[in-house]
Amino acid sequence: MSDHQRIHPDPVTPATDLESQQKPTAPLVPRGSSRSDDGHPTQPPPPYHRTIPIQYSKPPKKRNCCRRFLCCTFCTIFILIMIVGILAAIVYFGFDPKLPKYSVDGMTITQFNQNADNTLSAQFNVNITARNPNTKIGISYEGGSRLTVIYMGTTLCQGSFPKFYQGHRNTTVLNIPMTGQAQDAAGLLNSLQAQIQTGIVPLVLRAKVPVRIKLGKLKLPKLKPLVRCRVNVNTLAADNVIRIRDSSCSFKFKL
Secondary structure: OOOOOOOOOOOOOOOOOHHHHOOOOOOOOOOOOEEOOOOOEEOOOOOOOOOOOOOOOOOOOHHHHHHHHHHHHHHHHHHHHHHHHHHHHHHHHHHOOOOOEEEEEEEEEEEEEEOOOOOEEEEEEEEEEEEEOOOOEEEEEOOOOEEEEEEOOEEEEEEOOOOEEEOOOEEEEEEEEEEEEEOOHHHHHHHHHHHHHHOOEEEEEEEEOOEEEEEOOEEOOOEOOEEEEEEEEOOOOOOOOOOEEEEEEEEEOOO
16 A cells, blocks of 8 residues: 555544434323324323112002002902892892881870879870781790880880790781889970870880791891881870870981
8 A cells, every 4th residue: 555545544433323223103001092193191081880779669569558458358249239239129120118107096005194293104005007018927025125205305105015026917916014203393384284285295115126027937137116106186184085186207227
């Protein structure tokens, strides 16, 4: 090699910054997250939890129980009404029932006087006619009856029907003794004297008579009919002839 020849070093390319030569990379994204359009990380959506609906215990079905009870009650009542209606139709068409009839036909007074303590003692004998117009029905008069004679709202005396059986199409005349004692004799006698002058003394006879109806060989349960008679007489005096001007009786059953 000649002295004149120079060795020129290779041109050195200036070193470039390694970091500037590296391609830009995306920013670090935490695991489990995503990246938005501008490259920034976004928070992941909350984890999905399955919701289970809460089931409440149903209250007892009170309405259904009430409806069932009312339905059973109405059905029972309807059946009973049907049975009673059928029995009533059988009795009506098979036995042709008629109400008994009563009348007050006579009255005698053995005592009717004022006592020293201003009470009034009375003893009556009343004739009552009882008629059974039925051809297939008998009437059995039971014990425990009560007959009352009332004047101006005051009870004068009481008695009772005898126990007896009245057959078909039968008429029975009853002579019923009655006794009693009333208060305020002076006031009653003064009112009575005023009405005797008019010739009409109003009395009310009220009877409660337990009876049992007999249909052929069948006896029905005991009934308690109420008999009420309005009687107008000419006077109220002992040992006098008592004349009944008019009388009317009503009859109704009471279970």
